Amino acid sequence: MAKVAIMGYGTVGSGVYDIIKNNADRLSRSTDGEKIELKYILDIRDFPDHPEPNLFTKDFNDILNDDEVSVAAEVMGGLHPAYEFTKAMLEAGKSVVTSNKELVATYGTELLEIARGKNVNYFFEASVGGGIPIIRPMHQCLTANNILKIAGILNGTTNYILNQMIKNGKTFETALKDAQNKGFAERNPAADIEGHDACRKIAILASLASGKFVDYNDIDTEGITAVTLDDVKYAAAMDSVIKLIGYAEFGKDGKVYSIVSPMVIRSDSPLSGVDGVFNAILVTGDCVGDVMFYGKGAGKLPTASAVTADIVDAVKHSERSKKIFWEKQPDNIMDDKDSRKFRYFIRTNDNAENIRKIFGKCEFVDNLISGESAFVTEPLTSSEAEEKTAELCDVVTKLRVMD
Amino acid sequence: MAKVAIMGYGTVGSGVYDIIKNNADRLSRSTDGEKIELKYILDIRDFPDHPEPNLFTKDFNDILNDDEVSVAAEVMGGLHPAYEFTKAMLEAGKSVVTSNKELVATYGTELLEIARGKNVNYFFEASVGGGIPIIRPMHQCLTANNILKIAGILNGTTNYILNQMIKNGKTFETALKDAQNKGFAERNPAADIEGHDACRKIAILASLASGKFVDYNDIDTEGITAVTLDDVKYAAAMDSVIKLIGYAEFGKDGKVYSIVSPMVIRSDSPLSGVDGVFNAILVTGDCVGDVMFYGKGAGKLPTASAVTADIVDAVKHSERSKKIFWEKQPDNIMDDKDSRKFRYFIRTNDNAENIRKIFGKCEFVDNLISGESAFVTEPLTSSEAEEKTAELCDVVTKLRVMD
Numbered sequence: 155m156a157k158v159a160i161m162g163y164g165t166v167g168s169g170v171y172d173i174i175k176n177n178a179d180r181l182s183r184s185t186d187g188e189k190i191e192l193k194y195i196l197d198i199r200d201f202p203d204h205p206e207p208n209l210f211t212k213d214f215n216d217i218l219n220d221d222e223v224s225v226a227a228e229v230m231g232g233l234h235p236a237y238e239f240t241k242a243m244l245e246a247g248k249s250v251v252t253s254n255k256e257l258v259a260t261y262g263t264e265l266l267e268i269a270r271g272k273n274v275n276y277f278f279e280a281s282v283g284g285g286i287p288i289i290r291p292m293h294q295c296l297t298a299n300n301i302l303k304i305a306g307i308l309n310g311t312t313n314y315i316l317n318q319m320i321k322n323g324k325t326f327e328t329a330l331k332d333a334q335n336k337g338f339a340e341r342n343p344a345a346d347i348e349g350h351d352a353c354r355k356i357a358i359l360a361s362l363a364s365g366k367f368v369d370y371n372d373i374d375t376e377g378i379t380a381v382t383l384d385d386v387k388y389a390a391a392m393d394s395v396i397k398l399i400g401y402a403e404f405g406k407d408g409k410v411y412s413i414v415s416p417m418v419i420r421s422d423s424p425l426s427g428v429d430g431v432f433n434a435i436l437v438t439g440d441c442v443g444d445v446m447f448y449g450k451g452a453g454k455l456p457t458a459s460a461v462t463a464d465i466v467d468a469v470k471h472s473e474r475s476k477k478i479f480w481e482k483q484p485d486n487i488m489d490d491k492d493s494r495k496f497r498y499f500i501r502t503n504d505n506a507e508n509i510r511k512i513f514g515k516c517e518f519v520d521n522l523i524s525g526e527s528a529f530v531t532e533p534l535t536s537s538e539a540e541e542k543t544a545e546l547c548d549v550v551t552k553l554r555v556m557d
Numbered sequence: 558m559a560k561v562a563i564m565g566y567g568t569v570g571s572g573v574y575d576i577i578k579n580n581a582d583r584l585s586r587s588t589d590g591e592k593i594e595l596k597y598i599l600d601i602r603d604f605p606d607h608p609e610p611n612l613f614t615k616d617f618n619d620i621l622n623d624d625e626v627s628v629a630a631e632v633m634g635g636l637h638p639a640y641e642f643t644k645a646m647l648e649a650g651k652s653v654v655t656s657n658k659e660l661v662a663t664y665g666t667e668l669l670e671i672a673r674g675k676n677v678n679y680f681f682e683a684s685v686g687g688g689i690p691i692i693r694p695m696h697q698c699l700t701a702n703n704i705l706k707i708a709g710i711l712n713g714t715t716n717y718i719l720n721q722m723i724k725n726g727k728t729f730e731t732a733l734k735d736a737q738n739k740g741f742a743e744r745n746p747a748a749d750i751e752g753h754d755a756c757r758k759i760a761i762l763a764s765l766a767s768g769k770f771v772d773y774n775d776i777d778t779e780g781i782t783a784v785t786l787d788d789v790k791y792a793a794a795m796d797s798v799i800k801l802i803g804y805a806e807f808g809k810d811g812k813v814y815s816i817v818s819p820m821v822i823r824s825d826s827p828l829s830g831v832d833g834v835f836n837a838i839l840v841t842g843d844c845v846g847d848v849m850f851y852g853k854g855a856g857k858l859p860t861a862s863a864v865t866a867d868i869v870d871a872v873k874h875s876e877r878s879k880k881i882f883w884e885k886q887p888d889n890i891m892d893d894k895d896s897r898k899f900r901y902f903i904r905t906n907d908n909a910e911n912i913r914k915i916f917g918k919c920e921f922v923d924n925l926i927s928g929e930s931a932f933v934t935e936p937l938t939s940s941e942a943e944e945k946t947a948e949l950c951d952v953v954t955k956l957r958v959m960d
Binding site: 169173177180181183184186279285286287290291294295296297298299300365422424426427428429432439440441442443444445446447448449450453455456458459460462463466467477 | 572580583584586587589682690697698700701702703827830831835842846849850851852856858859861865869870880
């Protein structure tokens with residue numbers, strides 16, 4: 155009998171509760187008969203109508219000091235007190251599993267180190283891609299590969315908004331309002347639409363793939379607020395779509411190049427068909443080539459199902475640390491922002507002659523807006539693209555193209 | 558230091574050799590520093606130009622009787638002597654990993670039972686989907702889910718052929734010849750184009766998902782030899798594509814419904830965009846909803862990368878049996894072929910009046926061939942579809958539609 159605690163009874167926490175109650179048979183098959191018993195739910199709020207009121211506590215120490223509890227799911231979100239609680243639990247020799255991407259991206263290095271020292275586990279499958287299996291498959295199944303590249307649609311809210319623009323011709327503002335009405339976007343949507351959520355997730359994936367801590371503060375991050383309906387129409391005319399991509403590339407020198415940016419994706423990429431609130435992560439390994447993981451990147455039960463799988467794994471590996479791990483490096487591991495070239499899709503009110511003079515070879519796109527020119531450049535570094543577009547008069551749009 | 562053997566030095570076996578040699582650093586990071594040393598390669602052929610001729614043996618007993626060898630990769634293919642060798646190794650307390658779908662689908666139940674009894678492992682990630690992580694993610698990451706449904710594009714050869722028909726307007730015969738010239742199809746392509754390869758793979762996935770042995774002999778299997786270029790064009794006109802699908806559904810009563818069949822797939826399904834030799838497996842769980850795994854379903858290094866990941870896992874779990882497992886049931890677990898209804902796409906030279914009389918409500922498709930009628934039925938069982946089409950005069954095509 156493994157006794158576990160849920161810390162935080164919000165959307166994900168209540169989902170974990172439901173799964174432990176409803177899929178108990180299935181779970182005990184996975185743990186080879188060992189039953190998982192929920193002993194505590196930690197929350198400062200009252201849930202008077204809950205069927206098991208005796209499980210609730212407002213005092214974290216009840217869980218921390220209970221020797222019977224071997225695993226806790228931290229599904230509180232936010233940095234504090236999630237960090238303090240997680241750290242205390244790991245130091246007490248209890249495993250912690252989490253869906254808290256902010257915490258993993260910020261304090262993951264330290265928490266993984268503590269877990270390793272105590273021979274317990276800190277698992278975070280649900281922190282990236284919600285219910286999509288990605289952390290464990292990347293770590294285990296692709297272990298024979300040197301990971302060369304990761305490109306992911308990591309934020310369902312922005313993907314829903316872009317999809318509404320692409321499929322239903324809505325403006326960004328209308329699509330955002332629609333997403334808010336449907337509960338897909340927060341009242342304050344900045345974390346999603348400005349790319350910060352995707353940034354934390356690609357930082358976690360890049361850390362995992364490289365074994366080295368990638369600080370999300372070091373990742374150039376651009377959201378989708380500047381993407382217009384006209385951009386989307388141009389992309390469609392180019393047999394492409396615009397997606398917010400969390401991107402990381404791993405050099406042979408051990409350096410990591412990473413960026414979050416809206417990109418033009420051709421329709422022959424498997425990422426192009428990822429619609430609505432779905433997420434997908436395309437991973438390129440030196441042996442396996444491209445593999446992609448696809449599914450619901452958020453939501454109560456999808457996310458809770460990943461948290462619960464982590465609980466099961468922690469129960470099966472109690473008192474044995476698995477090697478999901480990365481370490482902080484003494485030197486800067488981030489590659490220069492100009493180390494990687496992209497082609498750019500550019501719209502401008504400048505004329506073709508000027509464009510050719512500045513950019514040299516480029517591929518013009520039939521213009522959909524009278525008076526402007528649209529074209530795709532040859533591969534350029536970030537700085538080159540900036541310098542050259544600065545020479546144009548009146549740039550409307552500048553978007554990276556994913557090749 | 559873990560000593561391992563490769564049994565069979567064909568395409569996959571030589572790929573495993575290459576990865577162990579070239580990605581040694583990466584592998585030892587995964588095994589927490591424990592080095593994987595290749596001690597034997599078993600093959601009856603001579604490889605005089607190989608850089609390490611001393612590794613080769615023609616005598617299986619060299620491996621079996623060497624106490625230092627703890628893990629072997631069986632990448633010989635075929636049933637015999639792969640079965641005898643695997644059984645002997647497991648009984649000697651050594652773990653075996655394999656890419657041999659035929660062996661897993663046929664003797665998997667017995668071999669898993671022996672492995673469990675000896676507290677060692679029999680892993681087969683590479684037997685389905687080549688390099689795509691699917692066995693382990695389904696088993697571990699989706700463990701909190703009751704699996705409701707699996708639908709997979711499991712055979713790259715047929716997908717390549719159908720793709721050539723769809724994208725380049727080739728006939729089945731021309732596309733098959735093209736696939737043979739490119740090395741994607743065997744000289745004798747029956748196992749692929751008649752669906753037997755996909756059938757073994759869906760049998761393995763269905764066994765894994767249900768925990769019960771699903772015998773591939775019990776799965777109705779239909780290949781793609783009857784699919785014509787005109788069918789493909791009709792599908793395109795319906796905003797769909799035709800794919801060979803390995804399909805399984807899991808009832809609450811514990812019964813399994815499974816079929817291999819070409820199906821009409823609408824363009825909004827994530828399976829519709831899976832092109833060329835790629836494979837993809839769409840799994841539906843009761844909590845997570847739809848997740849999809851995508852990648853190269855065959856090929857030297859992709860498959861070898863999955864085999865090597867299994868070797869790493871077996872080394873890490875030496876003398877500890879993981880719970881990847883299914884058991885033979887005393888009763889028939891297969892659901893009746895009429896327990897599941899599909900809509901059907903039908904082409905006939907019969908007239909609309911007759912069609913309506915026989916099928917009742919149905920959705921007519923603009924006909925592309927003069928003189929014939931094309932339509933999609935309401936959901937029907939297999940028998941209903943057979944009976945009703947038998948009443949039509951001159952049926953050209955009858956294909957299931959995946960909803």
